[in-house]
Amino acid sequence: MTIQQVVFAVLAVAVIGAALFVVTTGNLFRGALMLILVFFGMAGFYVLLDNGLFAVAQVMIYIGAISILIIFAVMLTRGMQAMIPRNAQATGAAVAAAALFVAIFLAFGPLRLTVDFSAVPVLSALFRTETARTLGDVPWQYANQPVPETYIADFGRALVNINQYLLPFLLIAFLVDAVLAGAVHLARQRKPAELIAERREIAEEEAEEAAALRGAASPEPLPQGAMAATTTQDH
Amino acid sequence: MQNVINGIPLWWYLFVAAALFCIGLYGVLARKNAIAMLMGVELMLNSVNLNLLAFWRYLAPGSQAGLAFAAFIFVVAAAETAVGLALIISAYRSLRSVDPEKLDQLKF
Structure with missing residues (x-):
């Protein structure tokens, strides 16, 4: 095992364990703290994916802003911190989530990528597996190349390029404006x-x-x- | 093998992302507290981001599409959290509760 594989395994265990704690704990404040651990683990995954930009953005936006907002909300709704962790449909929700996981796993997981479904009667009808892998009907293949050193600059130029992502960039800026005004309005509306x-x-x-x-x-x-x-x- | 980067195959990331998405889905469906449901949504958005960036790294590291989608999800997640928490705090002021089952009036 390489050092990256060890780091990945540690991160995966920490992230999934913390996420399970977040959705099952009865103490909302501890859940918020564990959510920060999940966000840190995601930043670690981004580093493993050779994407330092998004690792830093993850720490700044998710840990610096969103977690703090959530902790504020937990503090502002005092008396709700100790709570009943599950509602009446929790069992059905667990079954649905597990079924979805199995479905994703069958469709796009290691089985799809390694096992030849064409030999299995039912699965061969459901999934077409060829040597060229497909997502839907779109063929895809591994690029097998390093991240360009200028990927941050390229990304910045793509965001302000009229032929690439300028319109979504402007729309998302407008969305943030509207959301900030709306959030302030909502929070003080009842006063x-x-x-x-x-x-x-x-x-x-x-x-x-x-x-x-x-x-x-x-x-x-x-x-x-x-x-x-x-x-x-x-x- | 050509589909291994830093010693890690792509499906490891997909596995973690799928697990995180399903955990988040359970959190949204099974929680009795609006803030806890919002945390589940955050988990789901994070898993989607991990998926996008993993596919970006393994399939198209030279293009900006994966980065752009992930960045927009970051912004949308921040906006969604801000509005969601403002709504929750507003409802808490009126009802003294953040149980979504008690939010059954159109006006209060």
């Missing part, structure tokens, strides 16, 4: 209603206190005018 509700609660509490001071003559909460009257009596 006036909340303030009104808080004031109403405070007023009701004052009215109850005033009623308690007067004795148990009127058990139901007092109307607004009566509350104002009691406050003037106090002075």
Whole structure:
């Protein structure tokens, strides 16, 4: 085993283990911390794929921004941290996820890439395996070449090239703009209603206190005018 | 073998990505907390990115298509998290809960 294979195995075990912890734990905060471990493992995979740019971007965007956002949300929704980890359809969800994994594995996994399906009766009807591998009907083959040293510069030029990715680049910039404005709007939308509700609660509490001071003559909460009257009596 | 880079065949990456995607799918379907469901979505998006970059490295390292798709997924994931968490916090303010089963009103 080469050192890269050992690193890959360690990363794979860490990522899959941490991901399983994330989706099964009852403590949401620990789940968020384990999610950071998953993101770090993905950055390690990108390094193994000779893609330093995306490894750094992964650390900056996922760990630096998205994990922090998630941890903020976990902290802001206190009382929800310790929770019931599963809902009623958890068993069905586990079966569905396992079935999907098996399906992916059969379609595109090592079986598809190494075993000749044409010898197996049912699978030969489902999957066409030739010596030239296909994804759908598109043939593909290994490039077997190193990453060009200028791949970052090439990528940057492709993003601003009108014949390549300029339009999606602009659209995604517009999406980020709209999302930032929308997120701010959503997060502060409830504030006036909340303030009104808080004031109403405070007023009701004052009215109850005033009623308690007067004795148990009127058990139901007092109307607004009566509350104002009691406050003037106090002075 | 020509399909091995750094001693690792392509299907190792595909295996990890498929496992991560299915774990994320389970998380989205089986969780009782909206933030935990969002974490499952993040796992799925990460697995897709790993798939894209693995195919980029093994099949077309000279082209920018895989990089561009992966970069756009990064941005979409960040945007989705921002909006999702804003929605969750907004709902939490009104309902004092992040259980998606309690979010059954169109207006509150």
